[in-house]
Amino acid sequence: MRSFLTMLGIIIGVAAVITLVSIVSGFSEEMLSSFESMGTNKISVNIIGRGSSRNVEPDEMHTLAKENPELIEYVTPTVSIQNATIKSGSTNITSSITGVNEYYDEIDSKNIETGRFLTYLDVEHRLKRCVIGTYISQELFGTKNGVGQTLKINGTQFTVAGVFEETAGSEDGSTDDIIVIPYTVAQKLSYNGKISSYTFTGADKDKIDITKKTIENFLYSKFEDTNAYLVISMAEAVDIINELMGMVSSILIGIAAISLLVGGIGIMNIMLVSVTERTREIGIRKALGATGWDILSQFVVEAITTSAVGGIIGIILGIFCAKVLANSLGLPSAISATSVLVAFSVSAGIGVAFGYLPAKKAAKMNPIDALRHD
Known part of the structure; x- marks a missing residue:
């Protein structure tokens, strides 16, 4: 003892x-593993502050991408709506909504199981289309194939254009609890229509630092204030x-x-x-x-x-x-x-x-x- x-x-x-x-x-x-699955060539941009002086239009970011094709492959605005009420028939759930453009599935490496992803026309004409995760589809419609079904997001009706491929190990729905809609529609649904977040993918992983610096230089030339924005790459986040x-x-x-x-x-x-x-x-x-x-x-x-x-x-x-x-x-x-x-x-x-x-x-x-x- x-x-x-x-x-x-x-x-x-x-x-x-x-x-x-x-x-x-x-x-x-x-x-x-989660960050690497998102892609270490991703760069997140957040515009800090309020008012028209702290605003970057999507066209400006697209122009930046077109001027630097050797550095920037895709860019999407991101509009987030937290704790939105999702309804279909008598079923109600709460989820977060992400407003994006037609490049989001390439940026976030999302595969479509059934249906299609958002298109340029969906975004340009502010069509009420959405792409949902299998968890959302199962909860609302009782099937993993909810293409063609309708649902309401905070009272606005949307048609399901596609369903994302089920993520491995997502039995609890944590990674498949996702709804994306055109960012142009999300702007109307959000309390603040301002776009304060963008996501880029670099064309060359070996030039991510140069790509990040190029984006920062553009934002500084626009705001002349380094506190007006935050640019961070996934590689930095991993570090x-x-x-x-x-x-x-x-x-x-x-x-x-x-x-x-x-x-x-x-x-x-x-x-x-x-x-x-x-x-x-x-x-x-x-x-x-x-x-x-x-x-x-x-x-x-x-x-x-x-x-x-x-x-x-x-x-x-x-x-x-x-x-x-x-x-x-x-x-x-x-x-x-x-x-x-x-x-x-x-x-x-x-x-x-x-x-x-x-x-x-x-x-x-x-x-x-x-x-x-x-």
């Missing part, structure tokens, strides 16, 4: 490190996520390391008690010819063994907890061999670091004094 209690701090610390690193890595993988996840991981590991430190102190205390209890044994061994090094190595090995066994139990517990949490959160289980090896090495290292002082004390004992000890 005493040995188990000695190992408890190590077990908890190692298990916490394995679990936290796995969950953070899994979350990071999920986020990065930011990696940096953020690294910081979070470091903080969590630091917290878990406190438990390892406590476990190490526990090992040192127990080893000191063990040295005191085994004073006569140490004296007998020395009297029979054991050197200080023999005694030192004996107690260090005992400390390492205790710590390493605690580390192994902690690794097993950590892997179990990581898999359970990953499954419950819907994240990939990202348990790396490196994190397991590091956790085991640290636990063994703690045995050396915190077992050395008691071992040194035992090695320096005078055999005569040790034999007199009761």
Whole structure:
């Protein structure tokens, strides 16, 4: 029991490190996968502020794209309507609406399962057409093929022109809860008809930085104020996520390391008690010819063994907890061999670091004094 209690701090610390690193890595993988599926050649532009002086017309952005065909492949305005009421017959649901142009399916790499995507005429003539995700189609019409059906968005009737291909792993509807309409219609439905967001795709992934700079130069020439806009590429977003996840991981590991430190102190205390209890044994061994090094190595090995066994139990517990949490959160289980090896090495290292002082004390004992000890 005493040995188990000695190992408890190590077990908890190692298990916490394995679990936290796995969950953070899994979350990071999920986020990065999501961004990469969107395309790392995408650039998002947000116009900040209100008033006509802070406005960019779609024609201006299209002109910019036409003037730089070697840099810009597609561009679409984006008008978002949050928490819109969607109705079909007696069925009501709430969803977000995205107003775009005919290039959105190319920009966002969306495939059409049935029907078609929005066309130039839909956008130009402000036709009430929409393309929906399979989740929306199933919820409203009881089928994944809702082409030709009608629905109302905040009271305005639309005809379903197409249904997006179902996204893998979207059983809960999270990625297929999508409705897109012409941005020209979305402007009329939104409280603020101003277009404050655009999405570009770069023609060359190797020139994304140049493309971003070109867009920024255009916006600066228009507003003469760098605070009037925000331009960010998906590649930058990926870098930011990696940096953020690294910081979070470091903080969590630091917290878990406190438990390892406590476990190490526990090992040192127990080893000191063990040295005191085994004073006569140490004296007998020395009297029979054991050197200080023999005694030192004996107690260090005992400390390492205790710590390493605690580390192994902690690794097993950590892997179990990581898999359970990953499954419950819907994240990939990202348990790396490196994190397991590091956790085991640290636990063994703690045995050396915190077992050395008691071992040194035992090695320096005078055999005569040790034999007199009761």
